[in-house]
Amino acid sequence: MGIKNTSDSIEEYIKAILAQSGIAELKRSELADVFQVVPSQINYVIKTRFTESRGYIVESKRGGGGYIRIGKVTFSNKHQMLCDLLDNLGERISQQVFADLIQLLFDENLMTEREGNLFLATTSDQVLGQDAPYLRANILRKLLQQLDRKG
Incomplete structure (x- = not known):
């Protein structure tokens, strides 16, 4: 088994939150602190691994009270x-x-x-x-x- 890089760990963390609650609402800076990375790395993971073509919806609000909200698209059938x-x-x-x-x-x-x-x-x-x-x-x-x- 290969060694996980930081981006893999961030992705896994977000997916675990999604599995528990269906929606992950995150603060970029707090997540960056948890993984000891710059906030732009959080942006990179979200932009490349939580895309619409992978079945995710991402909302983002910047600023002091900013957040990133990620949800998995579900279909009735x-x-x-x-x-x-x-x-x-x-x-x-x-x-x-x-x-x-x-x-x-x-x-x-x-x-x-x-x-x-x-x-x-x-x-x-x-x-x-x-x-x-x-x-x-x-x-x-x-x-x-x-x-x-x-x-």
Whole structure:
């Protein structure tokens, strides 16, 4: 097992709060003090690990009484989730957002780890080339439609 870095520890801490209460309301400076990091590292973790494509909603208020509120998006059923993903899918999708969405499908038990890894391997920029963002969006659209039919 690898050694965890500080960002991993911060992510784990926030996810533990989410698991307990469903919403994590944090003060950037207090969290920075707990982990003995600068507040910008807290921002980095939140911006990279608690994104919409990973199934999170983040609210932020700056200033003296500022806070960060993080919630996990929940759906009433798989059909609703797939429809919401389809409705919000643009014409192009980055490799990172695609990977986040494949992880979400795995987390929701709509895809096996093996299936997810196969999709990731075959939809990289290296494989798809110059039109990768457009092709990935089309691939994901068809995948979501197929998963919704199976539901």
